[in-house]
Amino acid sequence: MSILETATSVLRLMAREQREMSMIDLVDQLGMPKSSASRVLKQMSEAGLLERDKKSLAYRPSMLLLELSHLVRSSSALIDMCAQALETLGERFGHTGYVSVLEGNDVVVLRVRPGSLAFRAMTNPGHRSASWATSTGRALLARETDEQIRARFPQGLRPEGAQTVNANAADIGADAPFSDSRAPARGPATLDALLDEVALTRSRGYALAQNEALYGVCSVGCSIADPSSGECLSFCLSFPAGAQDDAALVALGEAVREQARTIGRSLGDPYWSAFPTNSTP
Known part of the structure; x- marks a missing residue:
């Protein structure tokens, strides 16, 4: 599976669950190895697709995705x-x-x-x-x-x-x-x-x-x-x-x-x- 397909799977999981995601969530619900789950979350965060909560350490969609969602809605x-x-x-x-x-x-x-x-x-x-x-x-x-x-x-x-x-x-x-x-x-x-x-x-x-x-x-x-x-x-x-x-x-x-x-x-x-x-x- 390519990094793009993996990132899409993570975003679909977030959309379905309507909550922040941790590495354990990806392991349990997507069947990813811990190392792969940790790596993809880090890469998506570095690319500006996700943000990490400093207290819970879980990941959520970034402001970039929020801005895009408003674009979809308005158009x-x-x-x-x-x-x-x-x-x-x-x-x-x-x-x-x-x-x-x-x-x-x-x-x-x-x-x-x-x-x-x-x-x-x-x-x-x-x-x-x-x-x-x-x-x-x-x-x-x-x-x-x-x-x-x-x-x-x-x-x-x-x-x-x-x-x-x-x-x-x-x-x-x-x-x-x-x-x-x-x-x-x-x-x-x-x-x-x-x-x-x-x-x-x-x-x-x-x-x-x-x-x-x-x-x-x-x-x-x-x-x-x-x-x-x-x-x-x-x-x-x-x-x-x-x-x-x-x-x-x-x-x-x-x-x-x-x-x-x-x-x-x-x-x-x-x-x-x-x-x-x-x-x-």
Whole structure:
């Protein structure tokens, strides 16, 4: 491993743990020999990438990195940061990605990043789905209190008289709307069931939807907010249901969550600032 790759691993570890690092941390979490860990920390400090606390003797990111983080924040709109996260995830997993926004009780697609793997049910920007039956929608709803969510749906998820459709990916066009007036046949059946899904989303940091707004489609999504602009978006990876086993779904969820947490903490998003670093599904 080159010194650049090693330094990158150290910075990624700091970003994930959100704390200062010592030589022992590198030994325990990166599997480095003590001599290598000591040497790389010293070299990164001499290069101006890290600073050493005189009391604890642990290392933290330097002011240079802090200045660069402000540059990234000021030059990248939240939607572009989400799109970049999908680019990274897409290159790793090959799945299609979406950036969406909550509009009323629907979630609306803003951007699409086609995957490298064949996927028949891809939708287009402007596509509207019921928020409660999608991973992006539930990731956004998870930021609200249960009381706020109940207030959104005073008549329940499927109001009396609403048309219920069998949302098969094979027979519905890419731009077919799914608002409350055309509720998907799948997904949480009641408001209490939705709140259970939202609670699970809050605990693991990502939402999982399988065979809901579109039958045969699975997606894993997270949300991010920028306190400075008030903007709040969600992004997800979408792929055929059944294509991943349980372990793979967890790995996907954790990868999407880490991208969201990194962006969220760089923006000062309270949701991610308070989210436990070592949280597991």
